[in-house]
Amino acid sequence: MDEVSEKTWKNEEENEELRENEMVRVASGIPGLDDMIEGGFPFPSVVLVAGSAGTGKTTFSLQFLFAGAEQDEQGLFFTTLSEPTHWMLQYSSNFSFVKKEYFGNLIQYVDLGSMLNRPVDEILRYINEKIAETMPQRIVIDPVTIIGNIIKDDYRKFLFDLTNSLKSWQAVSLLTGEVRPGEMYPVEVSYAADSVILLSLKAEGNARRKYLEILKMRGTDHRTGAYPVSITREDGFVVLRTRF
């Protein structure tokens, strides 16, 4: 940590006080993204990362957690898919950003799948308990939309309570949302989230290209429009800086 001058605050200009109210931000861990969002995700906040299957939601989320872990930030990954841990490890382990030694300590993995037939309050209590236990600075729920398919009627209230408590725990939380055919993004989640990032696939000739677009980010003067992204083993999820 470099030194901060000790001169008294009274001498500071008025704009210093304005700057003072600005949000604390945390690096997303996605190369190219932080420049588009004034330096990083607002802390604390809830970010919806929406996209259809294969657009990179899980990769994006893992990369976000690993970037935190590199700075001693605790990560907590909730999966709603009832996948055994070793599957996720297996699929993700060939990304160069993945360090296996972080799993089980700086990145904790929790299966929510088996909880989802329980009453909503119980699901929330379980999530809150896991968070209080691990004290994460970064949280992922992947994908949150599965919960909506199961609990139906209480979903809106659940999302509202969930996002409120996620922020009160003082963390940046990424909720991933599966986009169904004909739907642009999961609307219920987008109401509850502070930010919405849309991932998409577009057919171009025989190939499909991947894109990222920031639909909203509270308190942030963000870039608009869809930016191409690439996902590779070496570099993981990267936003390319040419706009289409």
Added chain:
Amino acid sequence: MNEKDLRLEEALSSQVGVDGNDYIFTTKQVFMVRVNLVILKLLLENRKKRGVAVVLDRPYGYLAHLLSLHRVDQTNLSYIDTVARFSGDSVIDNPKKVVYTDGPFHVELLMNAFSDGYEDDFKTKAIEMEDVDFILIDNVASALTYNTMEAMETCLKTLKELSDKHNILIVMGVDPHAHRALYGLLKSEIKNEIKIEERWLHG
């Protein structure tokens, strides 16, 4: 609490309250919750102190819940909650006492929550000074959203007076990079600074 936190507690133990009564600690904003928890555990359990947590940015229940999940006994802890009355949360986790003040917009009125405060109508519900060995402020920076620097200064000065008069330890954290002016203000009012070192936070 895991080994990591116990190491942090050990590091803090040799610094908090060793020289006078007023302390700020500096760390990144993202680690504030964790450091606050560890300090509360140190003071409540290891040193058997009685105290008050002032909660500025969320209903006190989150901190209370955090403490109970980490098995920190809070029967000797009271809360001053500036938020919950707004969000309508109920009392949980059996702390000693919870006092609600008039919202996060008036940080200068915080002191009314103590029996030594200024306003009479608060007296009955107020926190008794005899029950207070320490005051921890949970996230002083969040008060900046709704309060001017002048109000912050007033609040700090009153807090310092209270501390001097009743021999109360005060502790609060600040991120000097995220909140430079606030850090400057705190430095000018408070004598001791504990720099939370990166290696204390390591796993």
